Amino acid sequence: MGLCPEGLPARLTEMGYTEAYIKSLVRLVNSLGEWLEEDGKCPRKAGRAELEAYIADQNRSSRGQLLAWTRLIRRLPAMMAPLGALCRPEPSTFSGSILEGFATYLKNALGVTPNTIKT
Numbered sequence: 001m002g003l004c005p006e007g008l009p010a011r012l013t014e015m016g017y018t019e020a021y022i023k024s025l026v027r028l029v030n031s032l033g034e035w036l037e038e039d040g041k042c043p044r045k046a047g048r049a050e051l052e053a054y055i056a057d058q059n060r061s062s063r064g065q066l067l068a069w070t071r072l073i074r075r076l077p078a079m080m081a082p083l084g085a086l087c088r089p090e091p092s093t094f095s096g097s098i099l100e101g102f103a104t105y106l107k108n109a110l111g112v113t114p115n116t117i118k119t
Contacts, residue, residue: 008026008029009022009026012025021072024068024069024072025072025079027069028069028070028072028073028076029076029080031070032051032054032073032076035054035057036050036054039053048077051073051076051077054073055070055073058070103117
């Protein structure tokens with residue numbers, strides 16, 4: 001099945017991408033989608049962790065670089081999120097939740113303004 005939605009190449013052409021770039025991107029999107037399905041994961045529920053696992057699983061050149069057609073991988077989440085794929089939010093970190101709680105305390109209990117909290 002793959003991850004590539006219908007009409008993606010036409011959409012990318014309208015956005016001004018070159019034919020070579022579109023071919024590489026469609027190949028990459030399909031490869032990632034097949035890899036996710038083989039691993040039993042849904043592309044719509046995939047996130048950064050699945051993307052990093054896919055990158056780690058890819059073949060590399062003799063110098064350790066990703067193959068040319070897979071180098072677009074880091075741009076995929078931004079391109080696919082509007083289509084509902086590769087957009088699972090990252091889980092909040094322990095420290096992030098503590099900082100959010102403290103910011104809420106400063107705002108509610110002490111009346112500190114949001115601009116002051118950010119600095």
